[in-house]
Amino acid sequence: MSEPILQLTGVETDIAQYHILQGVDLAVPAGQVTMLLGRNGVGKTTTLKTIMGHWRARAGAIRFAGEDITALPTPARARAGIGFVPEDMGIFTDLTVEENMILAAASGPLEPARLEAVFAAFPPLRTFWKSEAGNLSGGQKQMLSIARVMAEERRLYLIDEPTKGLAPAIVSTMARALRELKAAGASILLVEQNFAVARALGDSAAVMDDGRIVWTGAMAELAADAALQERLMGLSMETAR
């Protein structure tokens, strides 16, 4: 396994009076897709938000590319090279698609070559370039949310349920775009409930339960073991297909 680009050690996060993360230990290898799996409500989104700095870790350490980022504010983590696609997409609905993309390129102007790659992955964004993002369909908004994180070079992508609630045709577009990112050598930590997508994309997997990582290993190993899936997540990928 290659050197982890992200390492969480004993991370604990509270939200109001709730103790959500109860000592998360997780390593995300560089240049690979790590799937973060588990039942609903076990802390997957909170883990991503804690890495991004939306929630502060009460205990434990987060190291990114060898640096301790536990105390850094969110903008500093973003500038260090972490891109985040939240579950609710975080689209600025009053801004146009173009303005959303311009904003996403925080360190400078949008590079034309990068923009062409975005259009190749998500053709509708070219069509609706000057339209308000709030008028896009759900699938197009999700395309924009992924496109936005592709607007700049990132060292790590945190992506939370990119295919949730989408039509199958859009899911395949999303999966294709993520495969392209993976092929380009990106490091990705992906929360995904669609097991077919998870199996196709994941190199490794970490399964959460009750605010902790309860299993880590190769995605292929998890995908091949229905009993393990049943034990860890309450259902198998075979039945979920």
Place this chain on the structure above:
Amino acid sequence: MSVAPDHTPRMERLRPAERLGQAAPYLLVPVLVLLGWLAIGSPSSWLTLTVSGLAMGMMIFVMASGLTLVFGLMDVINFGHGAFISLGAFLGISVLLALPGWTAADSLALNLTAVLLAIAVAMVLTGLVGWGFERVIVRPVYGAHLKQILVTVGGLIVIEQLIHVIWGPDEIFLTRPEALKGAVTFAGAALEKYRILAVGFGLVIFVAMRLVLRRTKIGLIVRAGVQNGEMVETLGYRLRLVFIGVFIAGSALAGLGGVMWALYQEVITAGMGERMMILVFIVVIIGGLGSVEGAFIGALLVGLLQNYVAFLEPKLALVSNIGLMTAILMWRPQGMMPVVKAK
């Protein structure tokens, strides 16, 4: 990167009624002007009142624009905003009073230079005081609305008392520079020169704000921050710094509004800003929190309605704007053009 399978691009088209609903706030001002014309009858009186209402609306907009952005960006309720209006008026008028030779001269250039100098001094110093206000008073109470109300009201009182200490407790009367005195006659209506200038100046400020907000990256960050500050930070922007900049700009604009209002009323008091805050809050609320366009339309509605009603039924003038706010909130509970929806 290879080409993804295309999906027939489709946008959720709005129904005609929905499109009309979106455009409705923009139609309110012309509709009110038309109703005013029908109700007043006399074209010359209507024109005089309309220009007066627009001038008043522009000045209220200048005062309110910063406040709505401050609320939208950081969810901060600043009751101390009125202090910047008073402070700006006293600073600007002090400059004008110190230049009697320029303001009394029969020279448009000298008169306008004096006014622009007064505005520049008022905006710079009020902006600096705004910076200190944010740092000392607002910053410790982010996210705590009740505390924000208490401490910003406290800040307002402190600044008002400082004005009393520096300029004395009495009201100060002033006369406008020579070029801004008197009226021009147009279509049989007497239109005060200063009101025409105030309309033009307010329009310039509005257009400039729109250009900054729509055409620059900092404007994009502000607009996005009003909608979803957490996501703006996730993209790598330090929203706190942007907010400080907006707070300073909003304070400076309040100071500018104070100078304009002082020249309009030709008298200043330490409590003038506090009194204006009632109209400013009405404008921010009916415009929709965080919306500069909404504040602009709201301010024009407030200015026009107050002038029309004062002419038609003076006893109702005081309650006309409360009635306007009630009607708009019954129609659109979040204001005409809300930007802040999720907070």
